[in-house]
Amino acid sequence: MQVWVEYHGLEKKMDVTLAPFKVPKPSTPLLSLSRDLSSIVNREMYVGFSSSTGSVLTSHYVLGWSFKVNGQAEELTLSRLPKLPRLGPKKKPKVLTTGLPLILVSLALTGVSGAVYWVRRKRKFAEVVEDWELEYGPHRFKFKDLYIATKGFKDKELLGAGGFGRVYRGVLSSNKLEVAVKRVSHESRQGMREFVAEIVSIGRLRHRNLVQLLGYCRRKGELLLVYDYMPNGSLDKYLHDQPKVTLNWRQRFGVIKGVASGLLYLHGEWEQVVVHRDVKASNVLLDGELNGRLGDFGLARLYDHGTDPQTTHVVGTLGYLAPEHTRTGKANPSTDVFAFGAFLLEVACGRRPIEAQSTTENAVLVDWVYSCWSKGNIMEAKDPNLGSDYVAEEVELVLKLGLLCSHSEPEVRPTMRQVLQFLEGDVSFPEMSSLSLTSSGLIFGRGQGFDDYVMSYSSSVWKGFSNCSVADSLVSEGR
Known part of the structure; x- marks a missing residue:
């Protein structure tokens, strides 16, 4: 092994760096300590080494060292260092001739099989490190x-x-x-x-x-x-495909508020803006106490506060994608809010944003919730598995907030800070009657620069709702 111990007098900092033999000195030290040594170091001192062992018998050897005050110590020439001493007495083999050919053949076969195993193992665990x-x-x-x-x-x-x-x-x-x-x-x-x-x-x-x-x-x-690791897995298995365990409303509402709090942290409370780009129930995991945690940051993108996000490839999941993201390729906090709106409806209704196998007019969830609201009975859209144990005001709030977050115009959607204020009851949600509603705006299908993206999906998934409109307009003039 190689060890570098350096003390920087001006910075009053000691660094210890470790590396295997014949490996260049790493750029990052193993240990760092900020300490003023001026009261400890004398004008004349001894420099040496000490070592200690644990319960296992070990030997320590210093094969070479270099020291310098006020400057960089001279590099060691590793090829000129002495060899490690041989430990223990050199034993003479008892058998020199008897069975020697058999031993040699056995060793040769073992060596070949060992070499093959070593090559295969090296390939098996090969990885890229730059x-x-x-x-x-x-x-x-x-x-x-x-x-x-x-x-x-x-x-x-x-x-x-x-x-x-x-x-x-x-x-x-x-x-x-x-x-x-x-x-x-x-x-x-x-x-x-x-x-x-x-x-x-x-x-x-x-x-x-x-x-x-x-x-x-x-x-x-x-x-x-x-x-x-989250022991209770992803949220979607508690919502879809006839779940074995159904979350009650109190648990669902707690998960919703938890995810909203996490998104607020990503968008505005960390040192950079983090856009998740794939907010959905299957990416919300439940810990041992069924608290919701947003996970899977494999698609996330970062940029500095006060700057514009860069254009990227359109990634995400159908049904959660904001329309402007599919046109411009730019993901920002507002596109996460749109996905969160689909997530709100998914949790409250127990249905996916788009039912790929459905051929009915209710295949698009936000369309269906909008139609229930327009008929004056938005609570019809709630998950029937909730039974009667729920707070009607909270369910209604989540459904309406899901529609608002799903608006096709980014500037109309609330921020995650406003969303959390609505959910916590710190700010009253506006009356829906005061909002101008239409069902034209966000169209899944042709005419909005969406064609190429749509065609990337299999026709079997797209069939049945390629021309369905998605309720997107909760337009409030002057808001």
Whole structure:
């Protein structure tokens, strides 16, 4: 091993850097300590070494060292360092001739099979590590560790799968921490550096309603994202496909407020603006106490406060995509609000934003909720699985707020701060009668620069609602 111990007098800072033999000095120290040593260091002092052992017998050798005051110590010539001493007496073999041919053949076969095994194992755990990633330090996981944690990514450890990857449960052997590992593919190396930089930045987010992103691993054309494990899984399994366990209204309303709080933190309370770009029930995970946490930041984008977001590819899930995002490619907090509106209706109604298999006029959820409101009975849209144990005022608020957040005009949608104020009851929601309502505006289909995006989906998914309008207008003049 190599160790560098440096004290910077002007900065009053000591750095300790560690590296294996023949590896260049890393740019990031292993340990740093801010301490003024002027009262400790004398004009004349001895410099030396000390070592200690634990319960296991060990030996320590200093093969070479370099020291300098007021400057950079001279680099060691590693090739000229002495060899480590041989430990223990040199034993003479008892058998020199008897069975020697058999031993040699056995060793040769063992060597060949061992070499094949070593090559295969190296290929199996091969990953990509470039110089620019060294600065990310603990955010980088080894593929081998994740492979062992997930038992080789076995199907029995599979938590879920979607259009952007498969998620596995794992237990890290180093600290026995339960994690969720998501495997996603990346289309090319272009932009990989920026993508990883954003992933590492997102790893610094800290909020009780966000799933903690612990780090990543990069291997060939694949990225592995490591998250905190949420024992109760995703919210959608409690809402759709005849769930075994149905959340009551109190639990649902708590999840809604939790996700709203998390989005407010992303949009306005962190050091940068974070746009999630994939807010939906399947990306909301429930912890051991059924608290909602927004997760899956694989599509998230960051930009500085006071600046405009850059144009990106249109990504997300059909039914949650704001119309302006599909036209311009720009994702901002308002596009997250639109997706949150679809999420509100999904939780309150127990239905997906678009029922792909439905051929009825109610295939688009926001259209149906709008039609219920226009007939004067918006509560008809609530999830029948709620039974009678719910607070009618809260359900009605969530349904109306879902329509408002789903407005096709970004400037009409509320901010997440306003959304949370409505949900907490700090601000009264405006009377719907005071809002001018129409059902023309947001059209799923032709005529709004949406054609290319629509055609990227299979015709079987699109069939039945390509010309359906989505209720989008809660227009309030002067608001």
